[in-house]
Structure formats: structure tokens, C-alpha cells
Amino acid sequence: MIRPTSRRSAYDPFRPVIGAWVARACAVAAIIVFGLVAIYGPTPLGSDPSLQLVNRVAVAVIGIGMAAFLWRYGMIRALPTKEGLRVVNLVRSHDLSWAQIVRVGFSGGAPWAVLELTDTEELAVMAIQRADGERATKEAGRLAALIEHHSRPAGGVND
Structure with a gap:
């Protein structure tokens, strides 16, 4: 859940x-x-x-x-839906399905969270910024929970 x-x-x-x-x-x-x-x-x-x-x-x-x-x-954001995640960064926007996302984390000294994708690419999520401290950690955890929730096979408990 x-x-x-x-x-x-x-x-x-x-x-x-x-x-x-x-x-x-x-x-x-x-x-x-x-x-x-x-x-x-x-x-x-x-x-x-x-x-x-x-x-x-x-x-x-x-x-x-x-x-x-x-x-x-100031307008950067990431918009999760039941179908996927829309990442609006400074220059480009990316629409991802949940199946394309493997995990989220702060890689190395990156100033924002990074998504690891199934095609071995990485995508910065500028909306989750390390400068926000504990809030950034909680938001990355919330995104990780969404990724985990949507990676479960269909028909699982709590869908």
C-alpha cells in the first residue's frame, strides 16, 4: 500500500x-x-x-x-498519475510509464533525484532537490513507493 x-x-x-x-x-x-x-x-x-x-x-x-x-x-515539477510520471525539468518534459522506471535515488553528489530507467538511461527529477533536506528524502521515498506499487503484477493486494 x-x-x-x-x-x-x-x-x-x-x-x-x-x-x-x-x-x-x-x-x-x-x-x-x-x-x-x-x-x-x-x-x-x-x-x-x-x-x-x-x-x-x-x-x-x-x-x-x-x-x-x-x-x-521555479515551475519545474513531476506529476505522477496512475499511468505514469511526467517529469517537467528546466528545458524538457518527459512522459514515462511506471514500467520504464526501475528506481529513484540521489546518485553521488547530484543536486536532485535521479530516475534509473529500464533502457539503462538516467533522468534527473529536478523537482526533488537535495537542498530541501529531509523533505527531499521523504519525497524521494514517496516516489520510490509509487514506483514499487506500480511495478507489482496486476491483481495484487491493495491495487
């Missing part, structure tokens, strides 16, 4: 806590800082006004790009 760790459902999404909070706070700070620099930043005396505008727009675009990247980092 799957036993959720202080959650209502074993199928609740996996999300980072500390990394997501820091990323979102930095995204907001980037918008504010780069926006203020774009608006109030110094301009060289005697420079072309159209060049000044281009520089200010470039600074704003860099800030928006940085904020978008950081916000995206």
Missing part, C-alpha cells in the same frame, strides 16, 4: 521548495533592478538619443529574459 508522507494523496505533484522560492524571488528582483536601471540609468553626455533608447530597451530585455528563465526554473 502506498503511504503518503504528510500529504493528502500519494499522487500529489512533486515540487521543489527552496529552489523555487529563490528562483521566483530572484525573478522579481531582476525585473525591478533591470527596470530601474533601464529607466534611471546614466547616459553619456552628448550621446545619440536613439542609441540611448536602444541601450535602455536592451537592458530591459535582458532583465525580462533573466526573469523568464528564473521563473521557468
